[in-house]
Amino acid sequence: MNYQNIQFSLFFLCEDQFVLVTNSWCSNWNFAIAMSANGVQDVFHKAKVILLDIEGTTTPIDFVTKTLFPYVSENIASYLEANWSSEEIQHVINELRKQAECDTEEGLKNVPMIKSFVDSKDDALPDVVANVHWQMSLNRKTTSLKKLQGFMWKDAYESGLIKGVVYDDVIPVLEKLKIKGKRIYIYSSGSVQAQKLLFGHLENGNLLPLLDGHFDTTTGSKKQSNSYLKIAKKVIVDPGEVLFLTDVEYEADAAREAGFHVFIVVRPGNKPLANADQYITIETFKDLVAQ
Template sequence: MTLRHTVDAVVLDIEGTTSATGFVVDVLYPYARSRFAALLSERSGDPEVARAVAQVREAIGEPGADAVRVEKALNAWLDEDRKATPLKTLQGVIWSEGFARGDLVSHFYDDVVPELRTWHSSGVRLHVYSSGSVAAQRAWFTNSPEGDLTSLLSGFYDTENAGPKQEAESYRRISGSTGIEPAKLLFLSDRPGELDAARAAGWHAVGIRRPGEPYFEQGVGDHAAAGTFDEITVSRSTS
């Protein structure tokens, strides 16, 4: 069954939705883990790194924590898959540089990019909202197997500039930022809590259920569900 939505914009989750969670966990996480120590020791004066380190110290309640202690906290959060903003910031710095060097190429499910191109060409705006930092999102879409996809996107949102993904206020914030009323926004995600929050903010929401993904068996609650992007027809609102 094809799901049809008439909206002005689609907002995309990444892990489990456009791309395989396994790629992130098996490739990107170890890549970042192996480089935390060097980043913390060699780049502590960079404003973005310094801000993230301060956030780690605040989160663990240790204002004097040294680089070794900060790295230990980051690795613990990584083990827990905690969506901690400073962790995502520092991962983003490392991944961006890895993509730029050609060490990394991102992953997209085969059905995703053709539909993004179709939706974009029809006048529907595309945005990303991921727990990964904006820097990581940009690197991800810049370094896809099909080349740079950022020309398809109108904006990037993360837990720092929008807020936690399971809180309705975050989606209201994105709506305000885009200038698009909630009823003309569609959110795609594999996580039911995120879909609930988007709907509570007045958005349309569709759950993406891909076999092998962490939330596949759990399902998406009472939300409409699609197995692939080509099961969703999106057209531009005319009002």
């Protein structure tokens, strides 16, 4: 847990804790940072719902960048060749085509366009491959791209070519959270299908029975506070009853704007954050259940 490098400016005694107030009165706990070793536990006990990011939070970033993404890049052409005529693939190709048109209209440069269905597979397939490679090179998280990636990962997981990975502390702590009556949800830019595949095909077990639900970009962008409000409404709790764990600062900012409690998760290999000192940080999920 990190309570250092806090910019001291103004403190009030609130709920038996010294609190640093950032543009808000201490009664609004979501916009304050606890200044005691009990800060994590205080927030944890108030939360009815634990909302988890995946990449860099439950799962090493390297698993995504060195296993999942390369699998798609290296196998997209052969996958499309084998599955081109399927209805779900034709549907996602149409979504990719529409996304490319929107990208062009919005002024993005060098967008690989995709020919219409009236063209032959030999003409259109290379367009789809080029568009997927282009989007992945920019680390884009469009729903159409994530959906196609999810289809490919499904085949890889079910055939045993890929096994999911989570940090060692994740399963034991989530088991304890369930015993404590917490509801646990996932919110990731990866599709719900991809989330379930990852957690259902782990090297060391199956995480799915511990999860109460999943959210992806069909709910909204993780950069927008309204997306988090939608999640709170969906799981039928007040925003202040949700604790969101993420390693991404803009996600933390958006969730906090929505009224969520937020912890920044600092894992090996995660990118340093410019304003991590504005949040409580944890290095392991074990901090959530520490006595």
